[in-house]
Amino acid sequence: MVFTNSLSSYYEKMLATGEVKCIDEEIPFEIPQGWEWERFGNVMINKDSERVPLSVAQRQHLKKTYDYYGASGVIDKVDKYLFDKDLLLIGEDGANLINRSTPIAFIAKGKYWVNNHAHVLDVCSEMALSYVALFINAISLVDYVTGTAQPKMNQEKMNSILLAIPPVKEQHRILEKMSMVDAFIDKYATLQTKLDSLDNSVYELLRKSILQEAIQGKLVPQIAEEGSAQELLEQIKAEKQKLVKEGKLKKSALATSVIFRGDDNKYFEKNGNTEMNITDEIPFEIPDSWSWVRLNDICSYIQRGKSPKYSLIKKYPVVAQKCNQWSGFSIDKAQFIDPDTLSSYGEERILQDGDLMWNSTGLGTLGRMAIYCSTLNPYELAVTDSHVTVIRAMKKFVLPQYLYYYFTSNTVQSVIEDKSDGSTKQKELATATVKTYLVPIPPLMEQSRIISKIEQLASIMRG
Incomplete structure (x- = not known):
């Protein structure tokens, strides 16, 4: 349990032992009044024990009906499912933990199967799964990852993440505002893609035009003294x-x-x-x-x-x-x-x-x-x-x-x-x-x- 004292320092009490220690150095930023800091493992229900990995050979001849999730999302389909509830998946291993080229946390919906490369999590209160996903995707996970050649975030490391928790209604207001922002971001991304494509095409057209001018004798002037x-x-x-x-x-x-x-x-x-x-x-x-x-x-x-x-x-x-x-x-x-x-x-x-x-x-x-x-x-x-x-x-x-x-x-x-x-x-x-x-x-x-x-x-x- 994380709490503050009268001097606004942050302390954590270990419920199992009663030990109390100052964690000021771990707190990444100040939060508004009414919010709380808590360890990830104290507010989430871990369902990793229910995961079952299937090899490519095992999946090869299965009927493709239900989504099969890995560390970065759906990677295949299978004929059975393990989960039938909206749950939070967080990639457990892979370079994406460091470079974050795609979201590391995402919500799985409907009926689906999860292999052993993604943590499977539920909430033990009214906290919104989508807010937790938003938070995890917003922070750096470098301090919670072990290994460099094969980056991995095990349960112990993941459970130690400090999660900033607003009141439930505020979580939903944040998510609502983010959905509006996402629409603008998607629109901007589409426009940026078009702009990048235009930049590339303009560059290529200019390059071709310059070469054409050059080989037709129009790029530089002719100088009679240079001969013929x-x-x-x-x-x-x-x-x-x-x-x-x-x-x-x-x-x-x-x-x-x-x-x-x-x-x-x-x-x-x-x-x-x-x-x-x-x-x-x-x-x-x-x-x-x-x-x-x-x-x-x-x-x-x-x-x-x-x-x-x-x-x-x-x-x-x-x-x-x-x-x-x-x-x-x-x-x-x-x-x-x-x-x-x-x-x-x-x-x-x-x-x-x-x-x-x-x-x-x-x-x-x-x-x-x-x-x-x-x-x-x-x-x-x-x-x-x-x-x-x-x-x-x-x-x-x-x-x-x-x-x-x-x-x-x-x-x-x-x-x-x-x-x-x-x-x-x-x-x-x-x-x-x-x-x-x-x-x-x-x-x-x-x-x-x-x-x-x-x-x-x-x-x-x-x-």
């Missing part, structure tokens, strides 16, 4: 010829096409002596200093990975589709190849910094891209599996981050499945398709300015 993309393509061609002579590129890499706009403003592509009208392929107009080009003509390597022989030896990770997320590249999701099979991959298949890794199969994952960064790989090196295409740009002339922004733009992503090969169940970006993708190329310095501007605007949007 045509000059850049000539430099790439010369560099490829040099690499072929040095044996670092195959001669087939020199077979490039030239895309130009005719006097009638139509676009043409010239391959050797063959000239084709490709106006229908051009998605938008670009500045005069830019050029349209096939992806293969500005890359030194475009190729799928191999189907690996996996190993438990964590030496050489294999980048798969799940490693390429829109949030970035994650080696943590990778499996590993058998180290003895690395030589069968060939040196060119070993990933290099700046390599674009493009998911080339599947529904939902098709077209997702990330940039390989060796500093994010704690292992010696990495390769890709056969579902990921590696795109290695001529990095002296074409910045991988610019290509990344182009291939993640709405121009590419919105039609990725339409331009893919394969069936409706298994879409695929064939290597030949990837190599012939049209890319709008600005001069090198403008590429750098575009990247900086996109990153600056993204930082502002993130707040």
